[in-house]
Amino acid sequence: MHLPRRTLLAASLFTALAATVPAQAADANTVTVMVGGINKIIYLPAKLTEVLGYFKDEGLVVDLQSQPAGVDAENQLIAGAVQGVVGFYDHTIDLQSKGKEIQAIAVLCKVPGEAQMVSTKAAPTFKSMADAKGKTLGVTGLGSSTDFLTRYLAESKGVPSKDYSLLPVGAGNTFIAAIKQDRIEGGMTTEPTIAQLLKTGDAQVMVDLRTEEGTRAALGGLYPAASLYVQNSWAAEHKDLAAKMARAFAKTMQYISTHSAEDIAEKMPKDYYGNDKALYVSALKASLPMFTSDGRMPAGGPETVLKVLAATKPAIKGKNIDLSKTYTNAFLAAK
Template sequence: MPHFSPFRRAGRSLRVVAGSFIVAAGLMSASAASAEKLTIIVGGMEKQIYLPAVLTRELGYFKDEGLDVELINTRAGVEAENELLAGAVQGVVGFYDHTIDLQAKGKFIKSVVQFSQAPGEVQMVSAKFADQIKSPADFKGHTLGVTGLGSSTDFLTHYLAARAGLKPGDFSLLPVGAGNTFIAAMKQDQIQSGMTTEPTIGQLVKTGVAKILVDMRTPEKTVAALGGPYPAASFYVQSSWLDSHADDAQKLANAFVRTMRFIASHSAAEIAEKMPKDYLVGDKDLYIQGLAEGKAQFTPDGRMPADGPETVLKVLAAFSKNVQGKQIDLSKTYTTVFVDNAAKTLGN
């Protein structure tokens, strides 16, 4: 019988273990390689209106679908839209109204998952000018803050003014972003009124810098301000990408619909616990309060609200020369196929 030294036996054992590590590493590498890498740009990740994007990542739902999703930030939806059209990203978390505005320009994008049924936006007025600006009719002669020119805050501000009987030349718009830049513009009197979201709203009110003029954080208040439901925050992609990447779109829809269900079934405090701490801007209680007041804006299932697209088209057509006189096919601006499939997959 041949004699094997313990050193030879140990060497063979080491080779077996090493081989196991190589196989395991290969499996891990293959698993990592199988994850789809997708880049989604968000028109202001710190805004509560776009909370579903970050919450989906934090809950691990992208990974559950085998997706490797990178979320990148920009300060306004119009910038995100441009990145999508340039092919730099696969999708955008931004306002649905861009789908109509772009179709009027001959470009086609489509909302796949509808996050909200109200804008979640508030028209604020500087406390210093609250006696002068008591309604949108008083915008005349003043400078109004928006996140960016051509953004959804731009669209909504123009509509509030038009509904009050004003013309575009009656007031000025200044792009000031959101958060600290918006607050600074208000404090420095660069703007006398402006449209923004939580958590900026709460900070302005708490510090006494500004007051609420027009509130569009709930469906009911939105109907009062805009004349109907206004689907806003959504996940949209180029129609051509959707046609060729239906599997990826379905996985994203599955993840996002799970998040919408999570939001619907959890309190503002429970949702805030899942968010990165820097999103709370140093005041967790204020963040929770703002989320509680605006939580009704979110859809419970990712579906487009009935009559929502028609309201958005009406709003844009009231002032936008891009949209006026154009034939808009609303059926090409959104789809419910992927959220319907997600509902079947997820069950009740």
Template sequence: MRASRGVRTPKAFVKPVLAAVFGASLALAAVPSFAADSGKITIMVGGITKLIYLPAKLTEQLGYFKDEGLNVELLSQPAGVDAENELLAGAVQAVVGFYDHSIDLQSKGKEVEAITIFGQVPGEVELVNAKSRDTIKSMADIKGKTLGVTGLGASTNFLTQYLAAKHGITSAQFSVLPVGADNTFIAAMKQNRIDAGMTTEPTASRLINTGDAAVLVDMRTLKGTVDALGGAYPASSLYVQRAWADTHKEEATKLARAFVKTLKYIRTHSAAEITEKMPKDYYANNKALYLQAMQNSLPMFSPDGRMPKDGPETVLKVLAAFNPNVKGKHIDLSKTYTNAFVDAANVPK
């Protein structure tokens, strides 16, 4: 018997098919990747125990995600820049991190928007090592010094460079060391690996209480922030890829509603009442100190989740002063945030 011959495809048919496949591949490549729509929303927090990101865990503790019918998983990365990378890779649907990432990412062609603002100010504190207090009286004294940040490209790094630039000091005149947050930051300070560094509560209060550090620049309050940066500086926020928000409006509105309820809870309850809602392991074996840090942090939070007026302009000014990604670039601030979901969340169901 003769072996049967394979079916031959006409050449005239091959080119159109290949063109169609190639075109489809290009189209798929242009679509942002998202974690699979399993019904679960995964949120990466840039350091879940930091009080600047308090609304993330507090919302879970208060049961507001469940009240909205949401299945939310909270994960943690010590630096906001790492959380941002998880979002862009499509591994998570949202990030609780600093709003300034939305501006930085737009300069790189990435469309990300903040849909709920948690903090009207950075909540960051530049601390000086106790052993360097006599030589570092202000940011004007940091030439030749080593300054700690949570990570290279993180918001703490942006702000550190800006505060130095205000005193005419370039990034080449001091060293930046990524030391993470919480215990790793404390260790770097106690081991004298950094002369000063930027951190948040409750880490700041822990180091101040033990006498290992003192406040150099305080951006936990609106006044301190205006003095340091020249205006309100919207910081901690919930941000997502715009394409995800456009295709998941219901979920985005429910997330905004849950967080707005939490911000209202923060505004109407005492530091002690809020502390009681938090996991005990957040106290770091010192509930009284955590309560003090909580009290220090409450003024930073937004009352309603909306972007503060002129806030984006202040953030852009800070980034454009030194960040090569942003400097000289046209940034459409209207595409870096939206109040639409918060506004919808404030409408009674």
């Protein structure tokens, strides 16, 4: 039996529409998040949220992508290529000074979780940031948070930026190679790179920003760092999605605060720690105090970050920055 052409067309159209409905429904809960170096322990909550199933529990499909430096991740966000970034909160302030409104909707770290390292070879004549004159210092990328913090640490010891050089060397193996090859005398990096350098003896910790005590001593207060941030306009238009994302990360922060480094390491993919799981656990133990327990912005944190940025960035100094637009706890459960 031959069906009329109109009937066949209608059937084909119905089939096509039926096929697209589930895809559209799925797309409505699909979010792409760029992470400023997914293997860094400061950004561990991103992958941990995925492996614990908390994104799935919220009905989300989250595509985690990685960029070695936070500044590259923020560019992807501004371009609209991704909906969220797991990177440093300080970018929200920096971008507001450039007319872009970005806000952290979940704060993962209350301190930077980084350390200013000095190569063992340079250590005899490079004892503090007051000795930075004439040195070449490594950062993940120019315009990155490691850049902001390095400049502040040097400036606070009376060494202006014109007196030293910053070299973008990334993190992990590329940072370690720069130290070993004497391309840099020191630099700002994170775990597990710090633990690897300490184990081999190639570098030492000069300024420790992995703890509250060290951060307060160096920066004058808590410095909220690793965060999930999005464009303010996107959050306003996708309140349900933003709330689901914030809740998923908050659950992870609660998990981290109630589990050991060993428990957490067991959840992570093997390529995060390679053939030295003990080193990874050691690095994770040193890092656990930096995480928030609930994803909320710590009191006084934004003011410390603004102070640090204003001291080193002419574009921010004297600008009227509205901190209330750089973060929100509104998508998290009320205390």
